[in-house]
Amino acid sequence: MLKKLKDIVRKSSIHVCIVNCGGCNGCDVELVALLSPRYDLEQYGIYVHNNPREADVLLVTGAVTEQWRDNLRRIYAKTPEPKIVVAVGNCPQSGDVFAQEGGRVLAPVSDFIPVDAAIPGCPPRPSEILEAVLTVAPGALAAKGRAQDARKD
Amino acid sequence: MILPIGPIHPGLKEPLRLKLQTQGEKVIKAEIDYGYVHRGIEKIMEGKTWQKCIYLSERICGICSYEHTQTFAETLEIISGVQAPLRAQYLRVITNELDRIQSHLLANSTFFKTLDHETLFMHVLALREYAMDSLELLTGNRVNLGWNVVGGVRMDADERHFNAILENLKKIEDGFDRHVALFEEAPIVALRAKGVGVMTKEEAIKGHAVGPIGRASGLKHDLREEHYTYMDEFDFKPIWRKEGDNYARTLNRLYEVEQSIDLIKQAIENMPKGDIRTPVDIPSGYGEWRNEAPRGEVRYMAETNGDLIKRISIRTPSIMNIDSCARYMLKDVATVADAVSTYASSDPCIACTERVAITDIDTGKSAVKDFFEVK
Numbered sequence: 001m002l003k004k005l006k007d008i009v010r011k012s013s014i015h016v017c018i019v020n021c022g023g024c025n026g027c028d029v030e031l032v033a034l035l036s037p038r039y040d041l042e043q044y045g046i047y048v049h050n051n052p053r054e055a056d057v058l059l060v061t062g063a064v065t066e067q068w069r070d071n072l073r074r075i076y077a078k079t080p081e082p083k084i085v086v087a088v089g090n091c092p093q094s095g096d097v098f099a100q101e102g103g104r105v106l107a108p109v110s111d112f113i114p115v116d117a118a119i120p121g122c123p124p125r126p127s128e129i130l131e132a133v134l135t136v137a138p139g140a141l142a143a144k145g146r147a148q149d150a151r152k153d
Numbered sequence: 154m155i156l157p158i159g160p161i162h163p164g165l166k167e168p169l170r171l172k173l174q175t176q177g178e179k180v181i182k183a184e185i186d187y188g189y190v191h192r193g194i195e196k197i198m199e200g201k202t203w204q205k206c207i208y209l210s211e212r213i214c215g216i217c218s219y220e221h222t223q224t225f226a227e228t229l230e231i232i233s234g235v236q237a238p239l240r241a242q243y244l245r246v247i248t249n250e251l252d253r254i255q256s257h258l259l260a261n262s263t264f265f266k267t268l269d270h271e272t273l274f275m276h277v278l279a280l281r282e283y284a285m286d287s288l289e290l291l292t293g294n295r296v297n298l299g300w301n302v303v304g305g306v307r308m309d310a311d312e313r314h315f316n317a318i319l320e321n322l323k324k325i326e327d328g329f330d331r332h333v334a335l336f337e338e339a340p341i342v343a344l345r346a347k348g349v350g351v352m353t354k355e356e357a358i359k360g361h362a363v364g365p366i367g368r369a370s371g372l373k374h375d376l377r378e379e380h381y382t383y384m385d386e387f388d389f390k391p392i393w394r395k396e397g398d399n400y401a402r403t404l405n406r407l408y409e410v411e412q413s414i415d416l417i418k419q420a421i422e423n424m425p426k427g428d429i430r431t432p433v434d435i436p437s438g439y440g441e442w443r444n445e446a447p448r449g450e451v452r453y454m455a456e457t458n459g460d461l462i463k464r465i466s467i468r469t470p471s472i473m474n475i476d477s478c479a480r481y482m483l484k485d486v487a488t489v490a491d492a493v494s495t496y497a498s499s500d501p502c503i504a505c506t507e508r509v510a511i512t513d514i515d516t517g518k519s520a521v522k523d524f525f526e527v528k
Contacts, residue, residue: 019161020168022190025504026215026296028166029259033285036278050163067189068168075161097209102196123215123296 003149010056010082010145011138012045017055017079021072022105023062026123027089031059034126044134052079057137063091063098063105064112076113082144084116085109086133089123096122116140156489160189165493166263167503173483173492180492183483185475191507198465203229203303203435206462211297213467214505216259219252220446221467221505222301228453229303230433232440238428241305242382246420247318248291248300250413254325255284256447257365257406257413260500264403267494268345273335280328283321290317305430315421322414333407346400350482350495353397360477363470364449366499369405370397376445387419399498406500435460446470448500469505 020028031048034041041048052058052075064072076085087109090096095107109115117136119129156175160168168189174182194213198206203225210225211218223245230236237245262277285295291310292298300307336342352362357370367374368391375391377383392408394401441454449470456463478499486492 017161018166020166020190022168022192023504024212024215024218024297025167025502026212026218029215029296032166032259032263033278033282036282037275038279038282050161050165052161062190063192065190065192067191071160097212098192098194098197100197102193102199104191104193122212125295 003146006145006149007142010142014044014046014057014133014137014141015051015055016046016048016057016059016133017050017052018048018059018061019052019072019075021060021062021068021092021109022065023089023091027061027091030123030126030129031061031088034130039126039130041130044130046133046137055079056083056141057133058083058085058113059088059133060085060092060109060113060115061088063095063103063107064109065106066104069106069112072109072112081148082141084137084140084144085113086136087115087118088129090120091122093118093120158493165496167501169501169503171492171496173489175489178488180483180486180489183479183492185479187475187503187507189507190504195465195467198462200461200463202460203462206465207301207303208299210467211299214469214502215296216256216502217252217446217448217451217505218297219248219300220444220451222298223249224442224444224446224451224453225455226301226303227444228440228442228455229435229457231442232438232455232457233303233433233435235304235431235433236381237305238431239386239425240309240427241429243386243420243424244291244306244310244429245301246382246387247417248288248298248306250417250420251284251288251291251318252298253413253447254410255281255288257410258284260447260497261403261406263500264399264494264497265342267497268342270342273332273342276328276332276335280325280332283324287318287321290314302430303435304433305428307430309429315424318417319421322417325410326414329407329411336404336407343400345491345494346403346498347398349399349491350478350486350498351396351398352477352481354395356481357397357477360480361473362449362477363473364445364447364500365405365409366402366474366477367449368393369402371395376443376450380444386423387416389416399495402498402500448474448502467505469502471500471502471506474499475501475506 092109095105098105119132156173158171159165170186172184173180210221258281262274265273292300352370354371357367373393439456443452452468454466482495
């Protein structure tokens with residue numbers, strides 16, 4: 001009974017933190033556009049507040065720059081379990097145009113923290129981001145939560 | 154005490170550290186740390202053809218991505234001594250102004266968000282979507298448009314596009330009046346914004362403030378006045394105010410949106426016929442060009458070696474605006490909450506701001522230097 005209740009709660013209230021670790025801002029702008037009345041992220045029970053200590057989902061944008069080498073791991077460690085990481089855009093997956101000779105980026109993000117889902121695009125459309133987060137986040141969070149409970153028992 | 158805010162913080166969109174020296178709730182001094190998103194774009198561009206570089210210049214900043222490509226293209230057009238055809242110049246003006254509309258509305262909505270005025274935040278973001286629709290209709294993309302090439306623009310537009318854009322602008326205008334009334338007449342915004350974060354004209358000159366931030370403090374400087382397309386073809390006067398506080402900065406941006414709508418209407422009305430692109434042969438040489446981005450002056454200095462870019466230096470507006478924000482606007486702010494909203498009202502864009510700080514190991518001094526000075 002309690003486990004079922006926990007499942008429902010985890011699926012229906014998802015707190016999101018956006019971590020820009022060195023991109024061009026384009027993906028962040030599209031994430032802000034998600035808050036607008038046209039897409040309205042909050043009607044799906046997703047709340048963006050940019051606080052890693054309360055977040056369930058980390059939306060990582062940008063190729064990892066020198067300054068984020070340790071900070072990204074620290075932010076991931078601060079986020080409470082269960083947590084998932086969604087990489088938004090091309091940069092966290094491959095470094096996009098910045099991963100060339102002369103660029104100071106350390107992409108991909110998966111070298112630093114485990115990534116659960118990735119959305120390609122430069123930048124992806126808001127509807128694509130929304131669809132990906134809604135497909136992955138509730139199920140993965142509930143599954144990770146169940147596994148965590150099982151370990152405690 | 155020193156209160157650090159950021160790099161990841163509920164109040165900030167982009168990674169940056171704000172160090173506020175506070176006495177009780179009052180902010181005495183502020184310091185800003187950057188360097189979180191430095192990617193080394195100028196270095197990557199060296200030795201590449203313009204076809205590759207224009208793609209990189211677009212990804213300097215996602216919010217004002219359009220203006221960077223236009224300035225890059227115009228710099229290379231100056232080196233090669235050609236000008237884009239008149240129709241291409243008109244199409245550039247339309248895209249530029251649409252980009253300005255969406256950027257200003259985004260900046261204002263962020264300011265309202267930091268004031269915790271959720272209603273205005275939603276209203277403004279809803280209006281912004283119409284500008285994004287128009288951009289997508291015209292160029293095919295929402296954020297990184299890929300619309301400029303050296304010597305013109307990539308695609309032509311026809312009557313149907315223009316009619317759809319005019320329809321979208323009508324929707325923005327309708328919502329806009331309601332939104333300005335909500336802003337100007339409601340006391341709740343005025344209480345939090347009037348007289349907060351004041352920067353006088355002298356301070357704006359000392360801090361090299363540009364764009365709407367400088368214009369709200371009384372600097373009548375808009376580079377669109379000096380641009381050949383705007384000078385010859387359009388009826389344009391810069392909008393400026395005297396007060397220099399958060400309220401003036403926000404209102405200045407709002408009226409610039411109205412002006413941009415007017416400029417787009419002028420462009421669509423007088424749209425000339427003809428080519429949209431001229432072939433360009435780039436010689437070796439040096440050129441520089443300045444343009445008015447949504448946040449102020451963008452300057453490109455480029456040196457070419459035949460088809461290849463030998464060296465390029467880019468100066469973006471936010472570096473001056475953020476600096477003058479830290480030095481003058483945040484100097485005597487009454488509360489920490491006001492400090493965050495003052496920071497948001499200066500419309501910071503970190504992605505284009507990043508610089509390398511060079512530290513001299515012998516003396517321990519560190520300084521931010523122009524790329525051309527570094528040997």
